[in-house]
Amino acid sequence: MVEAPYPVDEEDRLKKLGRYEILDTATEQDYDDIARLTAEICNTPLSTISFVDRDRQWFKASVGIQTRETSRDVAFCAHTILGDDLFTVKDASTDPRFEDNPLVTIDPRLKFYAGMPLVTPDGFRLGALCAIDRVPRVLTPQQEESLRILSRHVVHLLELRYSRNQLQQLSDLKSRLMSIMAHDLRSPLASIQSILNLFRSDRLQPAEQQEVLDELGKVLDGTKYLLDNVIGWASRSLETTPFEFSDIDLPAFARELADSMDHDLRKKDNALNLDLGPSTGKMPAIRSDRNILVFVIRNLLANANKFTSQGVITLHISREISGAVFRVCDTGIGMSEQQQNTLFDWSTRSRRLGTSGEKGAGLALLFCRDFVGRLGGTLSVESSEGAGTCMNVAIPDLTL
Numbered sequence: 001m002v003e004a005p006y007p008v009d010e011e012d013r014l015k016k017l018g019r020y021e022i023l024d025t026a027t028e029q030d031y032d033d034i035a036r037l038t039a040e041i042c043n044t045p046l047s048t049i050s051f052v053d054r055d056r057q058w059f060k061a062s063v064g065i066q067t068r069e070t071s072r073d074v075a076f077c078a079h080t081i082l083g084d085d086l087f088t089v090k091d092a093s094t095d096p097r098f099e100d101n102p103l104v105t106i107d108p109r110l111k112f113y114a115g116m117p118l119v120t121p122d123g124f125r126l127g128a129l130c131a132i133d134r135v136p137r138v139l140t141p142q143q144e145e146s147l148r149i150l151s152r153h154v155v156h157l158l159e160l161r162y163s164r165n166q167l168q169q170l171s172d173l174k175s176r177l178m179s180i181m182a183h184d185l186r187s188p189l190a191s192i193q194s195i196l197n198l199f200r201s202d203r204l205q206p207a208e209q210q211e212v213l214d215e216l217g218k219v220l221d222g223t224k225y226l227l228d229n230v231i232g233w234a235s236r237s238l239e240t241t242p243f244e245f246s247d248i249d250l251p252a253f254a255r256e257l258a259d260s261m262d263h264d265l266r267k268k269d270n271a272l273n274l275d276l277g278p279s280t281g282k283m284p285a286i287r288s289d290r291n292i293l294v295f296v297i298r299n300l301l302a303n304a305n306k307f308t309s310q311g312v313i314t315l316h317i318s319r320e321i322s323g324a325v326f327r328v329c330d331t332g333i334g335m336s337e338q339q340q341n342t343l344f345d346w347s348t349r350s351r352r353l354g355t356s357g358e359k360g361a362g363l364a365l366l367f368c369r370d371f372v373g374r375l376g377g378t379l380s381v382e383s384s385e386g387a388g389t390c391m392n393v394a395i396p397d398l399t400l
Contacts, residue, residue, distance in 0.1 A: 002097040004078035016124040031061035039063040041146045042131035050077045051127035080115035081125040089113040091136035112137045116151040247285040275316040286324045287399040299364045300328040300391045306354035308332030323396040335383040
C-alpha cells in the first residue's frame with residue numbers, strides 16, 4: 001500500500017478546513033442530497049463527501065457506508081487532494097498503490113474509485129466528492145463532468161456555511177459592542193463631564209482642583225485601558241488582525257511581563273513572584289500568538305493587582321507535552337461562588353471595585369477567555385472569598 005504524501009500547503013490547508021467548522025457536524029440534507037445524486041448519476045452503490053483532516057478522513061455525507069471516518073493513511077481521498085481534477089482508480093485490487101489497502105481487502109472491499117477534489121475559491125483542496133463501486137468499471141464523460149459540477153456545489157455549500165457563521169459572529173459582536181458603548185463607555189464619559197462641570201463652576205479651591213485633576217487622570221487612564229482592550233478584541237473578532245504565530249521563550253516572556261507590571265504593582269505595594277518550574281534544563285519554547293498571550297496574561301496580572309493590596313501575586317508557568325499552563329495566583333480578596341459562576345457571562349458580568357476603589361467593567365476577563373478559546377485553549381478560575389484567586393490558562397503548542 002502506498003500512502004499519499006502530504007500536500008506542500010498542508011498546514012495552510014488544515015487551517016482553511018478549520019475555518020469552515022464542518023468537521024464532526026451532524027448530517028445535513030443538502031450534503032446528503034449531493035451524495036445520493038452522485039451515486040445515482042454514476043450508478044454506484046457507494047458515494048461519499050469526505051474531508052481530509054490531519055490524521056483521518058471524515059465523511060460529511062455518504063451512501064452505502066456506515067462509518068463516519070477512517071484513518072488518513074488508507075484514504076483514497078488523501079491521494080485525490082494532491083491534484084485539481086478527477087482522480088480515478090479503475091480496479092484497486094490490481095493497482096500496486098491500493099491492492100493491499102484494508103478498504104480493498106476487507107469491508108467495504110472497494111475496487112472502483114472516482115474522486116473529485118473539493119477546491120475552495122482560493123485553491124485549497126479540502127476533501128473529495130467520491131463515487132465508489134465494488135466491481136471494476138469506468139465512468140462516462142458525462143458522469144465525470146457531473147462529478148465536477150456536484151463538487152462545485154459542495155464548495156458552494158461550504159462558502160454559504162462560512163458566510164452564515166461570519167454573519168452570526170458579526171451580529172453577536174455588534175450586540176456586545178452596543179452593550180459596551182451603552183454601559184461601559186457611558187459611565188466614564190459621565191464622570192469626565194461631571195469633573196468638567198466642577199471646573200466651570202469656579203467653586204473649587206486650588207487644593208481641590210488638584211484632587212479633581214488626579215481623579216480625572218484615573219478616569220482617563222481607565223477609559224484608555226478599556227478602549228485598548230475593546231479595539232484589540234474587536235479587531236481579532238472581525239479577523240482584521242490575523243494570528244501571528246512564533247516560537248515564544250517562556251521564561252523571557254514572563255520576565256518581560258513582570259517588568260511591564262512593575263509600576264502598577266508598586267502603586268498597590270504588591271510583590272510579583274515568577275515560578276518557572278525546575279531550574280535544571282531549558283524550558284522548551286511554545287509556538288503561539290505572542291500578542292494574544294501578552295494581552296491575556298497581562299490582563300490577568302492586572303486583574304490580580306486590582307483586587308490585591310500589600311500582597312503577593314505569582315505567575316506560574318509550566319511546560320507540558322501538549323502546550324503550556326499559566327497560573328496567575330494572588331492573595332487578594334477572592335470571589336464568592338456566585339461571582340465565579342457569572343465571571344464569564346456577558347449578560348451578568350461583574351463590576352466590582354478594586355482594593356483601591358478601581359472601577360472596572362468586567363470586560364477584560366471576557367476578552368481573555370475569547371482569545372484563549374481562539375487559540376484552542378481554556379481559561380478557568382479557582383477562588384475563595386477572602387483567600388485569593390488563581391486564574392488558569394492552558395494553551396496548546398501549535399507546532400504539534
